[in-house]
Amino acid sequence: MIEAIGLTKEFRVPDPDASAKRRGLFSRRSIPKQAVSDISFTIPEGEFAGFIGPNGAGKSTTIKMLSGILHPTQGEVRLGGINPHRKRKEAARTLGVLFGQRTQLWWDLPLRDSYDILAAMYGLTPERKKDRIEELENLLRLSDFMDTPVRKLSLGQRMRGDLAAAMLHEPSILILDEPTIGLDAASKRDIRSLLRDINERMRTTILLTTHDMDDIEQLCGRVLVISKGKLDYDGGIAQLRARIGLPAVMEVTFRQAESAAAAAGELQSLGDSATEAAGGLHGPEPLSPAAAGIRLKSLEDRTLVLECDLKTSSSVQVLRELEKYGELEDIRMREPEFEDVVHKLY
Amino acid sequence: MNRAEWSRFMTMYRILIRSSFRSRMQYTFNFWVGTAAAAIINAVEFALLAVVLHRFGTIQGWSIAESGYLYAVITLSKAMYRSFASDVHHLEKYLVSGDLDGLLLRPAPVLLILMTQNFSPRFGETLLGASMLAISLGAIFEDDPAIWTAIPLTVLAIASGAVLMFGIGLLTASSGFWLTRIDALQVLTEDAARTAAQYPLTIYPGWLQGLLTGLIPVAFINYMPALYIIRGTHGAWTLGLSVAVSGVMLLLSLKLWKFGLSRYQSTGS
Structure with missing residues (x-):
């Protein structure tokens, strides 16, 4: 279980108001700036949570406070009930951390040696170490490069090696900072399925940061969004989509080209009048509440591409509206890309 | 900290030093x-x-052999300090790059792990210092049985000096938690002070002697112990005081280190 209670971190930055001349040589005048302010959440045991936000939003700072590296200016962290800032060494045993951008392995030595060193650090008994390494070797398929120096591993191999290093001491909590960064599509898929396995089989609590929204969508039951140092959203992915309310895209094919053209014409004029209304001119009343949520994107032969705001009208309503113009042959719906949803949020 | 924990840390220290040495030996040519x-x-x-x-x-009443002794003791102290705690001197690198993050995640003292990184046994300096020490002591105690007490006392002085240099090094390094860049400060407190202490203190003006005794107490590495061990002009208290100064410096530096660590700011990402 990961608990963050009112986490706040202040850094001192040079005072922008101090005159440039004075700042240059001598002045160390600085003012406090809040990188993270008052963030609270609890991630219960066994949950897989995603932590996202644009660069500079305070994501790294929060992750570093959670893992005990940075001391919060205010607030408290508890990892399985232990405060990592008061009992760093004790908390370290319950926690495994992976930094995708920076390896924790011994660069010049064979991969296997890193595990020997880590086992000594965590005081694993020889039997437990042997069992654990065997287990991870199978799970993460490390056998082929166990005796290769880390500097010669590919990024995908290195990431698997790092993941094993983070898990060697059987932590109940994993914090993964961009575990898929820089990986090709196949390696990403690979890492994702491994992470899902770890979470499901070992009931490990996982907090993951990433810039790849596919990671979040495929792995996390819950997502936390941080923006400008504040927690902006904390909940499920479906609700996040709903809250942002990006339009879904609908492709509707009519049996007859004429019906399509008629529908398109109608929607077009509707769109124009809506724009006029927005411009302050008096226009006709909207035809129906359902039609108001539909926008025409393109017409090609018998197929209309529409954007529908699914908050104002359900897809069934939209279809009923369209059937007035003629018989439908085919419908295809596309949910908005999660990537776009999140961008809207940033 | 209990005994079981200590023995785990010592095992860890040994394994880390060995791994660090093996990493270094991947580049044999560079090492030699x-x-x-x-x-x-x-x-x-x-x-x-x-x-x-x-x-x-x-020099000011110090013979070649006696000066050689001062030089040998400080060289050996430095070799010992740098062998067993090499990267304390390079903390700045960890602060600037944020590499200290990784060390903070381990259930072991950060300082102990830092001490094992980039282990560099100072064979060259040790060999040179030891032979110089042997020659100097041989010349000073020609046909004098007192040499048999001077040898263990010198070993004590070297060890105490290494602890003192470690203390000064760690104090300077810890200031990096606030200053980040500390290489200039290190030139002053470590390099310049040590170079000055390679010569008999009496060659310097009074204020500088005071500085090297009171502020950056490098005089206690070799000069003070030598007054008793080889010159016999002062009592055993000079050696005792040197050991005490080392102990105080060590405690002070550990305190500042601990405080500094709680102020660690890490880097962007």
């Missing part, structure tokens, strides 16, 4: 060239001193 270069640089440095001494016979 570095070792040889360090020995040569130190030898040349002392040769210059020897030329001056030979010309004038003594």
Whole structure:
């Protein structure tokens, strides 16, 4: 279980108001700036949570406070009930951390040696170490490069090696900072399925940061969004989509080209009048509440591409509206890309 | 900290040092060239001193052998400090890059892990210092049985000196938690002070002697113990005081280190 209670971190930055001349040589005048302010959440045991936000939003700072590296200016962290800032060494045993951008392995030595060193650090008994390494070797398929120096591993191999290093001491909590960064599509898929396995089989609590929204969508039951140092959203992915309310895209094919053209014409004029209304001119009343949520994107032969705001009208309503113009042959719906949803949020 | 924990840390220290050494030995050529270069640089440095001494016979009443003793003790102290705690001197690198993050995640003292990184056994300096020490002691105690007590006392002085240098090094390094860049400060407190202490303190003006005794107490590495061990002009208290100063410096530096660690700011990402 990961608990963050009112986490706040202040850094001192040079005072922008101090005159440039004075700042240059001598002045160390600085003012406090809040990188993270008052963030609270609890991630219960066994949950897989995603932590996202644009660069500079305070994501790294929060992750570093959670893992005990940075001391919060205010607030408290508890990892399985232990405060990592008061009992760093004790908390370290319950926690495994992976930094995708920076390896924790011994660069010049064979991969296997890193595990020997880590086992000594965590005081694993020889039997437990042997069992654990065997287990991870199978799970993460490390056998082929166990005796290769880390500097010669590919990024995908290195990431698997790092993941094993983070898990060697059987932590109940994993914090993964961009575990898929820089990986090709196949390696990403690979890492994702491994992470899902770890979470499901070992009931490990996982907090993951990433810039790849596919990671979040495929792995996390819950997502936390941080923006400008504040927690902006904390909940499920479906609700996040709903809250942002990006339009879904609908492709509707009519049996007859004429019906399509008629529908398109109608929607077009509707769109124009809506724009006029927005411009302050008096226009006709909207035809129906359902039609108001539909926008025409393109017409090609018998197929209309529409954007529908699914908050104002359900897809069934939209279809009923369209059937007035003629018989439908085919419908295809596309949910908005999660990537776009999140961008809207940033 | 209990005994079981300590024995785990010692095992860990040993394994880390061994791994660090093996990493270094991946680049054998670099290692041996570095070792040889360090020995040569130190030898040349002392040769210059020897030329001056030979010309004038003594420096302020200190003979060649006695000056050689001072030089040998501080060289050995430094070699010992840098061998067992090499990257304390390079903390700045960890602060600037944020590499300290990784060390903070382990269930072991951060300082202990830091001490094992980039282990560099100072073979060259140790060899040079030991032979210089042997020659100096041999000349000073020619046919004198007192040499048999001087040897263990010198070993004590070297160890105490290493602890003192470690203390000064760690105090300077810890200030990096606030200042980040500390290389200039290190030149002053570590390099300049040590270079000054390679010569008998009496050659310096009073204020500088005060500085090297009171502020950056490098005089307690070799000069003070030597007053008792080889000169016999002062009592055993000079050696005792030196050990005490080392202990105080060590405690002070550990305190500042601990405080600094709680102020660690890490880097962007």
